[in-house]
Amino acid sequence: MKTGVLKWVWCLGLAVGLPSCSGVEEQEVVSPDRHLVVGMTELDKGEYGDVSFAVYYNGERALPLVRLGMETNRQKYAGNLKFKSVSEAKPITDDYRMLTGKRSHCVNHGTERVYSFENEDGNILDVTIRAYDDGVAFKYGVKSVAPEEFVVDEHTAYDVPQGVKRWMQQYTLGYEGFYPLSTNGRLEGQPDANLWGYPGLVELRDSVFMLMTEANIRRGHGGSFLCNADSADLYRVRLFDKQQPMGETWESPWRVLIIGTLSDVVESTLVTDVSDPSTVEDTSWIKSGSASWIYWAYNHGTRDYQLLKEYFDLAAEMKWPYSLIDWEWDQMGNGGNLEDAVKYAHERGVKPLLWYNSSTNWLGPTPLYRLNKPEDRAKEFEWLNKLGVFGIKVDFFLGDSISSMDYYIDLLEDAAKYNLMVNFHGATIPRGWQRTYPNLMSVEAVYGAEWYNNNGVLTNQAAAHNATLPFTRNVVGPMDYTPGTFSDSQHPHITTYAHELALPVIFESALQHMPDRPSVYYGLPEQVKQFLSVLPTAWDDTKLLAGYPGTEVVMARRKGDVWYIAGINGTDEPRVIGVPLENLGLEKSCKVTWFKDGSDGKSFVTEESVSLPENGKVVQVTCLPRGGFVAVVK
Incomplete structure (x- = not known):
């Protein structure tokens, strides 16, 4: 039977111009500009069942269905949920400054509700949903029932029907691929290829777009990606790690859906809006700018001191503040070493940046194993300060595991202590860290011009x-x-x-x-x-x-x-x-x-x-x- 309070048959009222449902409180989440409405679907599987929501844009159903749920090694919170309560609508205002990015002063407005559900064991899953003027963000919260409990799966899934245009990249550890236009979400006969990396763009209907991604990865979180191997129409969130420790309480990263026109999507700062504020108090040393870079033209080059000097001269001539000294600088010869190179850069008024191997994945290019341990990082970063290096480029990471995410955060936090800017290469996509750690200046995670070196x-x-x-x-x-x-x-x-x-x-x-x-x-x-x-x-x-x-x-x-x-x-x-x-x-x-x-x-x-x-x-x-x-x- 249907429970009365879960008879959420799109009681959207004035938000989308529909009549209110008799006897049911307004429980949808409505964006402040009233363009976006999130409504829970009715529960039609008896007292316990699945939980999902749909998104309306300008009064029309845009995203048909988002299925919700998660499970741990001790509890399941999917297919067995009963509605308990929903909070009052809470206004959200994000107002902060950014040193980098598409906008220096970011302001966004949203509305938040927290829905609580009980599983058959009497344990509670909280789902926090925000409707912003430019999209929807939601996350899970749950209390641990045992010290050794950990998250093993997530049941979040986005319903994207066949025939809808989409631009999605097949999932790879380095996020270096194309985003081809397709109206078919499935690669037939290739079940292992039906894994998709963030972000994914979908044209829900004519001129209404949705970008799927995630944000606010914290220490102890692993990343996720999308999989539709089981159903072409359903992109399910799949966790990179199947054992994510919970502690006493656990919150997922935000699942982010930027929704609107193409300009709404492109101009959105929703990823940083829902991310933690900056942890760096003094940011006066963080300066954006252009840099000369030796690697592309020569597919190496840093080992040649005389050649490297030409790129310091170029930066000086072009008035670019930086020059990147790429891999194998520890093998530099032809008249000078790294110390000589840094000295020459300073003489030309150029600030050097230095490449490192993360030493977690591809172990070929040197130097290796200089940043993996906290004590080694401290020693290396102190040396860089004395040498006069202003930032680091760290390359060749190993996927979106918890250990990798923690390592990214370790590098950002420790680099900030020594006033070092950071560029990640061979790495995961940005997930809001550029706000939390403003010394994160850039991330590769793209099939970029470097690939002119690799193939045609x-x-x-x-x-x-x-x-x-x-x-x-x-x-x-x-x-x-x-x-x-x-x-x-x-x-x-x-x-x-x-x-x-x-x-x-x-x-x-x-x-x-x-x-x-x-x-x-x-x-x-x-x-x-x-x-x-x-x-x-x-x-x-x-x-x-x-x-x-x-x-x-x-x-x-x-x-x-x-x-x-x-x-x-x-x-x-x-x-x-x-x-x-x-x-x-x-x-x-x-x-x-x-x-x-x-x-x-x-x-x-x-x-x-x-x-x-x-x-x-x-x-x-x-x-x-x-x-x-x-x-x-x-």
Whole structure:
């Protein structure tokens, strides 16, 4: 039979323009702007049963079903739950400052309710649900019933019907793959391949999108990913570790669903909104900026002291604050060692960054085993302070296990004690740590320009891939793609120079590694070099002006009173891209500098004007196949 209080048949009332249900209190969660409503489904399996909710967007059902539940080695909280209570609606306001990222002042508003359910053993599962103006976040809470109890499974699952467009990456430990467009969520005949990494983008209905991810991984948490091997329509959350210790009480990470238009998704800060506040009091030493980087052009290089000096000279010439000394620096020769290199960098006014192997996965490149133990980290970080190194890049991690997540946090916390910025490579995606640990400047977790070194796959796919990343991977946090490769490395690129110039604006990373050869940057037109010299890498505001995954993207980012606008064509055909400027608050009279595709794709057309167009301030820019443009508006 149905229990009266669980007869939650979408009693959404005024929130979605439906009549209230007789005899049932309003128990949905409604976003402050009333665009999003979360409602529990009715329980139709007797006194105990499954628990799920659906999401309505602008009065229409958007996400059909989210199934809830978890289990431990002692208790099951799925399929056997009975409603106990729901809290009053509680307003949530997130208001905080960020040193890096898409927005310096982040403000979001939400509404929270806590639903409590009892299993057949009389134990309680709490489900906290928040409806924000730009999405839904929820988490589980449970008290342990035994000292040796641990979490073994989660029953969260997202119902995404076949035929719905989706851009999802197959799960790999390094999150280095493509996000191909598909309307079929299943890889038939490949059950082991039906594992999907965060974030996953879905177009729930025309122009209504949802990005699935997770946030606020704390010490003792493992990461998760999605699996639909059992049902093509149902993406179930699967824990990386099947034994997650609980302690006396346990809270899951937040499961995050960013929902709305593409601009709502791209501009959202929901991942950091639900993450813990900063743990670093003095942040004056944390400075974003561009860095020269030797590895890309030579597929090694750091062992050669004379060659490395050229990259310090490049950073000095381009006025980039940093230069990254990559792997095998402990084997440096040809006239100098690491100490000599750091000294030379300081003489040129450049701050060196230093690469480390995490020594947890691929153990080839040195140095090894310098950061794994707390006492070794302290010794190494103290040495780096004395040497004059400003940050570390730690590479080759081993998945999303609890031990890996704890190691990430160890590195961030200990590095902060020694005023060291951190860049993770061969690593997991950002999950909100950039707020909690503001010395986290960037994370790879992307199929980036480094892959021009490894095989020829990126050559033909780069343009569409680059036009997909702003809607997927880069939404959740900084992305060390290493953009701005004008020449070729081991394998060619066929994107235009203007396309490449646009990428450091379109892709957000507080440390923006510029990987091409010094001679290439020196050979760029003077105005282009000036643009790269002053380009910010952390932003006061970010807006998506136009675009669709894999086709095109136009992004506007503001620093102070200057807007940097960049667009790319993700297709193999010429394309006219409209650039709407009406929402940027620009004056009619302002200085605009354009960098557009030259006729051969290997040059630039530079134009300057002192006014914006009429007709709604929409500028039409013609791009070559795989082309792009940049505009600087003051």
